[in-house]
Amino acid sequence: MKVVLPDKSELELPAGATGLDAARAIGPKLAEQAVLVRVDGQVQDLRTPLGDGDEIQLLTTRDTQDPDALAVLRHSSAHLLAEAVRRLYPGVKIAIGPPIENGFYYDFDFPEPLREEDLERIEAEIKREISEGRHWERSEISRDEAKTRFAAEGEPYKVELVDTADGDISLYTQSHDGSDDFTDLCRGPHLQNSKPIKALKLTHLAGAYWRGDSTKPQLTRIYGTAFYSQEDLDAYLERLEEARRRDHRRLGVELDLFHLSEASPGSPFWHPKGMVVWNELEDLRRRENAKRGYAEVKTPLIYDKSVWETSGHWEKFRDNMFLVAGEGEEPHAGLKPMNCPGHMLLFGSQLRSYRDLPIRYAESSTLHRNELAGTLHGLLRVRHVTQDDAHIFCTEEQVPGEIDGCIEYAKTLYELFEVVPHAELSTRPENRLGSDEEWDRAEGILQEALERHGIPYVIGEGEGTFYGPKIDLHMDDALGRSWQMGTIQADAQMPKRFGLTYMGADNTEHTPVVIHRALLGSLERFVGILTEHYAGAFPFWLAPVQVRVLPVGDAHLDAARTLVLRLLEAGYRAEVAEPSETIGKRIRAAELEKIPFTVVYGDRESNESLAVRDRGGEQSELSLASFVDRLATL
């Protein structure tokens, strides 16, 4: 048979030949360094037979940055981890251990709780295995054989995995010098041997439910990472350090933007400087909404239980709500976790005509969501949520156009911050209202809109809200964790439940459709993500202090104050740093605070000649007038 190499040349191989055979046919060095083969773009184990006409690409230990090559290395590392844990902790049951972005993990059921310091000896044992050497063999067996084998070994989790696995069952055995060190149920692919694992580190420990199901037993997950070289591991650890420096929780305190307190977990205290950023975002929201026919409204914070029963929140969202009850009473009201019911009531308060539609209500008032204690995270997961929220009431025919409008609007906003969120189409969850037909329709409308705009997206199976599917916009924090920002949702349920109608041109009553949309998402979360994105160095228009003037000595204080006054009059946020410290120290402070411009003012300066320094340390000399002109372009 023939296979096709990346340069389109053909390689003649005997029938049943594997990726490794192909490598051998090309050269012994390649065969030694090969770690996996891509067949028609799909990763495949070197030991798996190729098919006639396959287009193959061999990856080697030199492809140190290739995600697939790293995944194989890490997957094999996970198996070494499992072997080590089994040897060190008799009675442990093994579950599952895949590679993940930046590393790998393996889940175990330990008879005794594992502690953080145990990682050291486990890591030492893995390193011993590597120095001893392991090579992997692949074998295919029947489902029954696999079940018998794992049942005999006392591995119930593996038995369950065999039961639910689709396709053939394959095993990987790792061994050295003829010993059989560890055999695991695994789809692969794996390395040929452990030599390429040049750097490995167990990083942390966490609990994880079996099969991600909170009703199932909680296992102990050991996380680690591995690389093809020590330098790559060092670089990775350095990147983690850098990410910690960008952490908005740290910068929030350092830059005096906000703080969090036990006094009200999950509810930030916004400091004056943080409020500047916040208000700039609010101004942006108002300005842009006004251009697009949104009308700002304000609706109550607390509603009677009956409202939440009507909306479905009492049934579907109650656990996440702060409820209001008198002494010894059952709750009779709740704080709003979303604005939609208020907007429904507002819409329903008057007779509506098709001529009024679409009606676009915008509101960014405070929402309260009683998030589980363990899920709170700085500004990124809070209990006090403020969205740049709006609800668009329209006819069914108007829905696609309104969705388009929201998508265009979102693009405009995100471009302003020079970020590209990734889109997700979140489909029907198990816990939902409405019929399958309604969901088919709503999901279809959103999907078509994404495709119309050529926006790449992934499907978030079951991640829609209880009342409708949504297009979500996600962004990553400094550590690469993904957070949902904006959301655009199509909803046929709420208007029906609230009995909303409008009079159509046909002189009969119709039920409007509602589009729920928050484009930046929660302002708390958005400020958090922006802080990490900019590492605290906000663009000029968002910077809490835009210009700081440093008089060289007391003699220059008045002139500096006058200069600040001019800048304030020109509409900029400027302040004086009094000369109680040296210039060097005040410059340093301004740099650490990431203030866009500092102006040193001494004997040599005048309004005709200012010494301006930007955040990068770049200095320039220009007149006040041209400085102000320059600021106006930012």
Next chain:
RNA sequence: GCCGGAGUAGCUCAGCUGGUAGAGCAACGCCCUUGUAAGGCGUAGGCCGUCGGUUCGAGUCCGACCUCCGGCUCCA
């Protein structure tokens, strides 16, 4: 909510096996009068997360709770 870890001055952290708490930075005061990333000297600052227990004695040991960190689940 669950698993693991942590909580000492405003911040970053030290405090060995129990003997009554310490540094740097920040703050404040004085001196210096400053020229583009830390001038000098000094002062003040802590219910060692909270409550309970063991002990002659607890920052240190034990328990419960609270909060935070990393995950899991959840989630807009």
